[in-house]
Amino acid sequence: LQRKTGATIFAYAVRDPSRYGVIEFAPDGKVLGIVEKPKQPKSKYAVTGLYSYDSSVVEIASKLTPSARGELEITDVNNAYLQRGQLFVEILSRGTAWLDMGTPESLMEAGSFVATLEKRQGFKISCVEEIAYRMGFISPASFKQIIAEFGDCEYGRYLASIMENQNEYSIKKQG
Numbered sequence: 768l769q770r771k772t773g774a775t776i777f778a779y780a781v782r783d784p785s786r787y788g789v790i791e792f793a794p795d796g797k798v799l800g801i802v803e804k805p806k807q808p809k810s811k812y813a814v815t816g817l818y819s820y821d822s823s824v825v826e827i828a829s830k831l832t833p834s835a836r837g838e839l840e841i842t843d844v845n846n847a848y849l850q851r852g853q854l855f856v857e858i859l860s861r862g863t864a865w866l867d868m869g870t871p872e873s874l875m876e877a878g879s880f881v882a883t884l885e886k887r888q889g890f891k892i893s894c895v896e897e898i899a900y901r902m903g904f905i906s907p908a909s910f911k912q913i914i915a916e917f918g919d920c921e922y923g924r925y926l927a928s929i930m931e932n933q934n935e936y937s938i939k940k941q942g
Contacts, residue, residue, distance in 0.1 A: 773853030775819040776801075776845055778812040779865040780858070787813035787867070788842060790856055798854055801845055812858060815865050818845070821853075891922075897929050 778790050784805070791799040791809040801814060818841070827847045831839045848854040859865055866877035881892050891897065900910045910930060917923030 770819070770855060772821050773851075773855055774821070774824070774845060774848035775855045775857055777815045777817040777865075778856050778858050779815050779863070780811045781813045781867075782811075784808035784811050784813055786869070789813060792856075798849060798856055800849065801842055803842060812856075813867075814842075814845075815859065816841075820844070820848075891925055894925070896926055900929065 776790075781787060785808055786804065788801055788803045789805050789808045789810055790801055790812045792812075793799050799809075802809070824844060827844055828839070830847075831843050834840045834843070845854060864880070866873070866880060868874040868877050885891055896905075896910070896913050899905045900907075905913075907930070910926070914923055914926045914930065917926060
């Protein structure tokens with residue numbers, strides 16, 4: 768994601784868009800609006816809840832007022848960017864897994880999906896320590912300290928294996 772100004776929201780094609788916030792598009796692909804749980808959805812693209820904002824989000828959020836539910840709504844932030852002409856949508860492609868977890872059943876399905884992938888592939892999904900280490904956000908010394916803090920548990924052993932297999936990962940990544 769290279770955009771430095773505005774807001775980017777991520778959308779995903781779903782079977783039953785009336786269960787979600789839905790993005791309405793003009794024929795040219797420009798965003799016209801976002802409607803929460805519409806009875807008659809204007810597209811099949813659900814807002815995923817993944818957003819990227821520039822620094823003006825602080826000013827926008829500070830001006831929000833509570834909704835009828837008594838809460839500050841992220842949709843109001845997105846609509847403020849839309850009114851400024853600075854709301855962009857990235858559609859997550861087929862092959863990308865986005866899992867809704869808004870019901871007990873969908874939460875259970877998501878957990879089962881993640882557990883299956885982790886078991887088959889031997890990698891953790893969204894392991895922030897691993898990501899930070901691989902991206903160079905934390906040093907090897909800091910990573911070793913984190914591993915030590917977890918101690919001898921499954922998660923600690925997983926993190927230790929990342930460091931032990933670093934050379935193998937680098938070879939595969941380059942080849």
